Amino acid sequence: MTRFLHKVAKPFTSAAQPQINLATHLKPTRINLSLKSYLKSNPIKTIFLFSDLLRKKISAVDSYSLLYVIKACTKKSLGTEGKQTHTLVIKLGYEPIIFLQTSLMDMYAATTNIADVHKVFDEIPNKNVVCWTSLISAYVRNQKPYRAIEIFRHMQMDGVEPDQVTFTVSLSACADMGALDKGVWIHDLISRKPEFSEDLSLMNALVNMYVKCGDIRKAMLVFDNIRVKDIRTWTSMIVGHALHGQAEEALRLFSALEEENKSRSIQCQGTKDQLLVPNDVMFIGVLMACSHAGMVEEGKRYFRSMIEEYGIKPRLSHFGCMVDLLCRLGLLKEAYSFILAMPIQPNAVIWRTLLGASGVHGNEELAAVAQSRLRELNASLVGDDVALSNIYAAKGMWEEKIMLRHEMTQRRTPGCSLVEVGKLHS
DNA sequence: TTAGGGTTAG
8 A cells, every 4th residue: 555655654564454443433433423424414514524523633533434534525526535534544554444445445436536446456455245346336437337347257256256236236337338248147147146136226227237238128027027116217117218219108107107106195195205206317218208209299298297296497408308309300499499498508419409400400590500509618519510511511502611611620620530449358 | 333236318
């Protein structure tokens, strides 16, 4: 660890690591209880309280306090503060506590510092399944699913048995890669442990993997076999149908959920705990289904119901879905009015949706408006200019096209391509 | 009082 944090003197050599006597920590200190409670409500407060403690009474800091601060840094993605806490872990001699090491890995993963995740992992002497899973999870979180699956294999070769969490994060890697063969292989490993079928997070990850890898039939099979579903199970399946153009199935499922809630609310006489109330993510799936099926009136109705019946404040994603829905049907003017009436500032994606649709439906006026809005946002890409230029060409507006092309060469350097050559050992 | 997990448009 001296190599890792070279400015910090290592208090103990690895040959003479301190024996942490957990018995002395059995009684929780009041300060640790406060650090822990702030972690939920206001993680920044955990950090402030801890730094106060360091100044006033460093002897009150123990491994639990450090753990809560590391978690606070993870939640708020605070890399510098996280690294400072790591230094303290070393200074105070708490390195042998594996809970701290895995939390540190999680913190470095959250702050996109994958190199340090790996350094912490490498220096853990006896790596258990949690250490390996944290490493796999770090790679998944940092968009490196191929590497995550490689590590999953290394773990197996090392003789460490994967558990439910390892399988859940590994399935997430397969979903990100769209690697059905690897997902099926992991499903097969899971099937050998019947008790794992009771783990809802794992089952949801399985549904999601089949959805993202394009095997909607298999996704439905897993979905139907989940006895007690939660809102994520339903959302994954609704999004799955929407992504595969099965809008009617997606909306049927949404209605089934609403019906189930109605009958449950009669049974439970008003207790909301038993209900699976649709959330903002689920409505993205519902709106996406309407958009893919060209169901504009239904889409508008669901958008209203989301706000009025469910009290969900639409986010940029929901407005984006509505713009997409209107644009796909060629309702460009309505889409433009909708964008102008949005209570939040439209982003580049929304203007680019309008630009693309204006090209498809040959509306050069709206295309020019969308393109100028993209420039205002400083988010204009070469492709946007090309799109507008192609619309001018299709309309025979050669002067406009030449002017735009001239502008493009003035503003841009010629494009170049980058190709990433990755490798996956199988 | 201590570790790692699943749903999100274009």
